[in-house]
Amino acid sequence: MVKNGNQHIAMLRDGREVYLDGKRVPDVTAHPAFRNSIRSYANLYDFQARPENVEKMTFRPEGTDKQVSRMWQLPTSYDELVERRAALEAWTELHYGFMGRSPDHVASCISGMYMGIDVFEQYDPARAGALRDYYKYARDNDLFLTYVIVNPQANQAKAAHEQEDKYLAVGIVDQDAEGITVRGAKMLATSGIMANEVFCSCVQPLREGDEMYALSFAIPMNAKGMKVLSRKSYEENAQSIFDNPLSSRFDENDAVLYFDDVRVPWERIFVAGDTAMCAKQFHATPAHAYQNYQCQVRLMTKLRFLVGLGLKIAEVNGTNGFPQVRETLGQLAAEASMVEAYVYGMEAKGRVVNGYYVPDRNMLYSSQVLTQQLYSKILTTLRELAGGGMIMLPSSVHDFENPELLRIIEKTQRSPVCGAEDRVKFFKLAWDAVGSEFASRHNQYELFYAGASFVTKGHAYRTYDWQHATGLVDNLLGTYSLDAELATPRAA
Secondary structure, eight states: OOOOHHHHHHHTOSOOEEEETTEEESOTTTSTTTHHHHHHHHHHHHHHHSTTTHHHHEEOOTTOOOOEEGGGOOOOSHHHHHHHHHHHHHHHHHHTTOOTTOHHHHHHHHHHHHHTHHHHHHHOHHHHHHHHHHHHHHHHTTOOEEEEOBOOOSOTTSOGGGSSSTTSBOEEEEEOSSEEEEEEEEBOOTTGGGOSEEEEOOOSOOOTTOGGGOEEEEEETTOTTEEEEEOOOTTTTOOOTTTOTTTTTOOOOOEEEEEEEEEEEGGGEEEESOHHHHHHHHHTSSHHHHHHHHHHHHHHHHHHHHHHHHHHHHHHHTOTTSHHHHHHHHHHHHHHHHHHHHHHHHHHTOEEETTEEEOOHHHHHHHHHHHHHHHHHHHHHHHHHHGGGGTSOOSSGGGGGSHHHHHHHHHHSOOSSSOHHHHHHHHHHHHHHHTSHHHHHHHHHHHHTTOOHHHHHHHHHHHSOHHHHHHHHHHHHTTOOHHHHHHSOOOO
């Protein structure tokens, strides 16, 4: 049976130790800070379980009798990669791209690691076996994974082992024949409160002396000793769906995880104590490319939504006939189409690695460099199109209950294409996407989920075909010389 939403919600009632506003949350599925977003994630599983969607959204892994999400599929050809992307795109349209750490993200990371299982075999056959078994376990149970792969910022001028508290970041306390004990913090567990398990590692470069932090493992979110410290909930502070249509339902949340002497068995450990292998698990396997390819599929859908907002802003304001507004909308359309072209390009230019079809890395990283610059620009453009329309709105849905206020609203919230209620409804949505605290968090997320801009530019530099590019320059330089030029008689 295909996993559905009710099954996912039931799995979250597992006693996980989540804290908000200084108190432990007894049941995250019922708490007003998380319940709507959990339901939104459950809707993804309900969607894939519908009979009419099963073929598109799921597949049956060889050797099993289970139908599981295509997020776990390992494409061996271009056609299979596109087939998988169609499923991810359908899921993304259910949350309009606003759930960046949806289940398909970390599933893509673990799947990419599995595609590079030979790298783990060379490192340690036992750890390769743990990864192989875990991938199959997570796949066959259709688990929702999050990850924490960044250390607390603290003093970024110092290495992890140079921090004042050597257990600021998650590090090994001790180990024995059964496994390891870890202590310390990790960020950012985006969607961790809604996930089944967490993959804990370090994507940041580690230095000599950082061996105790060179870890890669996966454990359930209710592991004994693990504390989940939630940030402020935008969902809890959303007054209503009408006033906050996005933040009331798609606040994926972010959290700090603190591992208070948590035991991790060897069968869940993929790297332990090797700084070089900690980096290789991402970059010597398809993992980093595969997980960030999923991000670009999500962003492609999100930008379509934002560009749609742009056109509707112009229509509601009656400015869509202005030449300068159409020029602005044309720019938005070109920017959204560029990201779509990158997604299709990284698929078409992909190649087979160890029998698996992997998207092109350079096109992926080039897209990330440009989209980090693009997202804030698009939000600014939408603000310019809207003017004061997103600000001068009724304070809440309750203003419509007051007959005197309703009369004024109907007079002042006019549009050439819709009534006052629909105009307010639309601009409440636009503000939630562009200007609210929820929107501001998304702006920050899109800037940094792939790393700082110098990181993505570094990836683009390292993966570009410089030899071909400079070869063209050298070929042209080889077609002429100073000696040949001077030896050629000048025309009279």
